[in-house]
Amino acid sequence: MSSYDYDLFVIGGGSGGVRGARVAASLGKKVAIAEEYRYGGTCVIRGCVPKKLFVYASQFHEHFEDAAGFGWTVGESSFDWKKLVAAKDAEIARLEGLYKKGLVGANAEILETRAELVDAHTVRLMKTGQMVTAKTIMIATGGRPNPHVALPGHELCISSNEAFHLEELPKSIVIAGGGYIAVEFANIFHGLGVDTTLIYRGAEILSRFDEDLRRGLHEAMVAKGIRILCHDTLQQVSKGEDGLVLETLNSGTLRADVVMLALGRDPNTEGLGLEAAGVAVDERGAIIVDDYSRTNVENIYALGDVTNRVQLTPVAIHEAMCFIETEYKNNPTRPDYELIPTAVFSQPEIGTVGLSEEEAGKRYGELEVYRAQFRPLKATLSGRPERMIMKLIVDAASRKVVGAHILGHDAGEMAQLLGITLKAGCTKDDFDRTMALHPTAAEELVTMYAPSYRIRDGQRV
Numbered sequence: 001m002s003s004y005d006y007d008l009f010v011i012g013g014g015s016g017g018v019r020g021a022r023v024a025a026s027l028g029k030k031v032a033i034a035e036e037y038r039y040g041g042t043c044v045i046r047g048c049v050p051k052k053l054f055v056y057a058s059q060f061h062e063h064f065e066d067a068a069g070f071g072w073t074v075g076e077s078s079f080d081w082k083k084l085v086a087a088k089d090a091e092i093a094r095l096e097g098l099y100k101k102g103l104v105g106a107n108a109e110i111l112e113t114r115a116e117l118v119d120a121h122t123v124r125l126m127k128t129g130q131m132v133t134a135k136t137i138m139i140a141t142g143g144r145p146n147p148h149v150a151l152p153g154h155e156l157c158i159s160s161n162e163a164f165h166l167e168e169l170p171k172s173i174v175i176a177g178g179g180y181i182a183v184e185f186a187n188i189f190h191g192l193g194v195d196t197t198l199i200y201r202g203a204e205i206l207s208r209f210d211e212d213l214r215r216g217l218h219e220a221m222v223a224k225g226i227r228i229l230c231h232d233t234l235q236q237v238s239k240g241e242d243g244l245v246l247e248t249l250n251s252g253t254l255r256a257d258v259v260m261l262a263l264g265r266d267p268n269t270e271g272l273g274l275e276a277a278g279v280a281v282d283e284r285g286a287i288i289v290d291d292y293s294r295t296n297v298e299n300i301y302a303l304g305d306v307t308n309r310v311q312l313t314p315v316a317i318h319e320a321m322c323f324i325e326t327e328y329k330n331n332p333t334r335p336d337y338e339l340i341p342t343a344v345f346s347q348p349e350i351g352t353v354g355l356s357e358e359e360a361g362k363r364y365g366e367l368e369v370y371r372a373q374f375r376p377l378k379a380t381l382s383g384r385p386e387r388m389i390m391k392l393i394v395d396a397a398s399r400k401v402v403g404a405h406i407l408g409h410d411a412g413e414m415a416q417l418l419g420i421t422l423k424a425g426c427t428k429d430d431f432d433r434t435m436a437l438h439p440t441a442a443e444e445l446v447t448m449y450a451p452s453y454r455i456r457d458g459q460r461v
């Protein structure tokens with residue numbers, strides 16, 4: 001009989017925490033999980049899921065326009081922001097219910113309270129002040145938008161959190177940042193009819209992606225009417241007579257109804273009692289963990305965004321499953337971060353897995369790059385001036401495909417499947433002997449027979 005109240009206490013009811021709690025409980029462990037806000041965490045409540053619903057909403061005006069090329073006459077259309085927000089909220093509430101149901105079904109105890117560490121085995125439930133003890137503690141408190149306090153007027157700006165619940169759809173918005181969130185929301189707001197400007201400090205948006213896709217997406221966004229200001233930053237935001245006034249480094253004064261900051265996310269570790277428990281954090285406040293998600297304190301694990309490894313939902317879930325193997329199945333398992341497929345739900349979409357051309361050029365002596373740029377079939381009748389880009393990066397010595405990059409419709413769906421082929425170590429020859437599926441865009445991936453160019457010692461030849 002354990003001397004602790006619980007075998008496992010999980011702090012944080014997001015993707016990673018809920019998975020860890022649910023599976024541990026289903027193995028017969030006595031588990032409690034505490035969440036101060038809503039079960040589902042960033043992904044379900046104010047991240048991936050509502051974002052994707054907004055992406056769908058923002059695509060309709062192009063669908064209506066495209067319909068004409070296929071013989072349809074679409075009547076006058078209008079958009080109701082409040083209706084979208086309400087429908088999204090209802091779906092999110094349903095999903096939150098499912099998360100809780102899964103926990104209850106596995107016999108985990110759900111606690112709707114903030115929880116803070118008192119020592120390595122003790123947690124205080126902040127709603128009641130009650131102290132409980134656990135043999136093992138998992139911290140999965142996630143992250144929050146970087147508020148960019150160095151920016152004068154930052155308190156007048158919103159983050160993605162508020163973007164999901166704006167009272168009114170603004171007429172104009174300036175979004176600062178060039179990462180996933182900035183790019184996705186710029187497309188969402190533009191698609192919903194908002195005059196949209198993106199301001200990014202670097203030379204090109206999406207700094208960690210393949211250069212071709214970054215340029216291709218930038219051009220496509222500008223062609224749609226999104227203003228993109230690179231090599232620029234916000235210097236100050238203040239209230240004007242009619243909306244907000246923004247001073248920029250290089251583009252003079254801008255005006256907008258709403259300013260959204262999407263400048264990365266910070267780990268949620270403040271006031272968690274980490275010091276009291278002796279848990280070490282890095283200079284950004286993220287919890288330091290070993291290869292098995294264990295902190296410097298033997299019985300305390302941390303996973304997901306609070307550890308600042310790879311900030312993606314499936315990664316947090318994977319880390320939770322590895323924790324279960326390690327802690328409860330006597331099978332020490334390290335999370336595998338190789339070849340994580342990822343998508344940016346921009347318009348057009350980006351789907352990618354493996355190394356960009358630039359990264360691969362640093363790792364391999366010689367690369368073959370297969371690149372196709374074409375007009376998708378649907379665009380022929382719709383008349384939309386869009387182009388798809390597909391790119392395979394192949395290590396010339398082993399013939400292995402080490403990177404696959406797509407810009408265009410359903411790029412995310414394709415990247416998920418390409419992830420399997422790259423994970424399986426498929427070579428370009430495997431791609432070549434795969435029958436094409438016609439007519440699809442994806443068939444291009446198996447019909448690029450000759451390299452477009454080679455990279456030798458990092459140089460294009």
Ligand code: NDP
Nearest residue numbers: 177178179180181182201202207262263264265311343344
């Ligand atoms: P990202 O890390 O993707 O982007 C942050 C952006 O902010 C970068 O463009 C960065 O510039 C810029 N930046 C950071 N600090 C400053 C500063 N002080 N001044 C000016 N610019 C700055 O973070 P996001 O906030 O967009 O998203 C957080 C994470 O959430 C992502 O990394 C991703 O892992 C995850 N996410 C995933 C999604 C998906 O899978 N589709 C969707 C949304 C989020 P620079 O590039 O120059 O460093």
